[in-house]
């Protein structure tokens with residue numbers, strides 16, 4: 001398949017026709033920082049009734065819905081009670097990572113579709129349990145990786161899938177923040193009993209999804225990894241946010257790196273940092289037998305990147321570089337994330353970001369944790385579901 005050069009200048013925006021008569025009753029579980037993006041985006045959909053919100057902390061759901069100017073909803077502190085009584089069609093699970101699995105499985109068992117925030121879970125066992133419940137229920141779970149809807153991100157996949165690079169055999173990806181342990185809006189990201197994963201689950205999973213999606217989701221076979229906490233446990237790491245006390249709470253990873261063998265003989269070389277004495281830990285590169293692609297270091301968790309990609313190959317024996325024009329940034333990622341989920345519900349089609357793919361992402365995250373704990377390479381075993 002050749003690359004269609006027209007794709008470089010168009011945004012490939014597909015308009016969906018929404019049947020506003022078929023309203024879906026939606027509830028939100030977990031009304032912290034990211035729930036606002038869910039609530040505001042659902043509110044703008046003509047086929048949605050936002051009827052319920054739930055948070056463990058009393059009054060928090062009421063406050064968030066009021067901030068988002070949504071009226072007429074009912075509020076709960078127990079998600080089971082919300083699901084049992086509200087006759088919902090679907091929920092967004094926006095809780096911290098440790099409670100993703102329990103909320104998602106309960107919703108599936110009660111006949112609801114789920115839009116689940118990333119990372120899918122903390123452990124591979126939890127992800128497997130979600131896959132089993134999803135299959136049994138006949139409902140869908142879509143995982144919250146909105147960068148997948150960005151035109152430049154999609155171009156990475158188009159290039160790899162076009163065959164222009166030949167057989168891709170080595171991939172380097174990752175990223176990091178200079179000073180970026182996220183404690184400004186919520187401290188749940190740094191507590192093991194709530195987040196379970198640190199930089200790995202916050203931003204690492206995005207880098208992994210960027211390349212795994214481009215490669216067509218090859219199965220991970222083995223992982224040798226480390227996850228460390230040299231910075232988060234020191235008060236200095238919070239000097240810019242003025243919260244030195246966070247050092248005592250910090251109980252997750254702030255840096256992780258790994259060497260991952262993927263099906264098809266592909267090596268994935270990965271690193272992620274929440275805090276580092278460095279500008280960037282490197283570009284994303286995909287090396288192939290016919291060509292290689294360089295994606296300039298990017299905050300890919302924000303959805304797009306700001307410098308053009310380059311393809312390197314030989315033409316008539318001479319090394320040639322081709323710069324890929326940058327497409328306009330896709331501004332409505334959240335609309336695409338929520339709209340595609342709703343459309344899949346209406347049309348009975350596969351989830352836009354399916355768990356059948358994201359379970360590999362989760363297996364890598366869990367493999368890094370396991371390998372780090374035992375100090376050597378581990379095999380990844382994902383049961384057939």
Ligand SMILES: NC(=O)c1ccc[n+]([C@@H]2O[C@H](COP(=O)([O-])OP(=O)(O)OC[C@H]3O[C@@H](n4cnc5c(N)ncnc54)[C@H](O)[C@@H]3O)[C@@H](O)[C@H]2O)c1
Pocket residue numbers: 029030031032033034035054055056057060077078079094095096097099103117118119144145146185186187188189201202
């Ligand atoms: N897609 C994105 O761009 C994006 C951005 C930020 C966070 N996230 C993800 O969203 C999730 C939430 O992040 P956040 O920043 O909103 O965290 P947060 O700590 O601000 O909010 C989480 C909320 O969930 C509530 N909660 C936890 N367990 C619950 C349960 N069993 N029942 C009801 N409420 C429960 C907590 O009380 C809290 O209010 C995380 O998994 C995170 O990785 C995604």
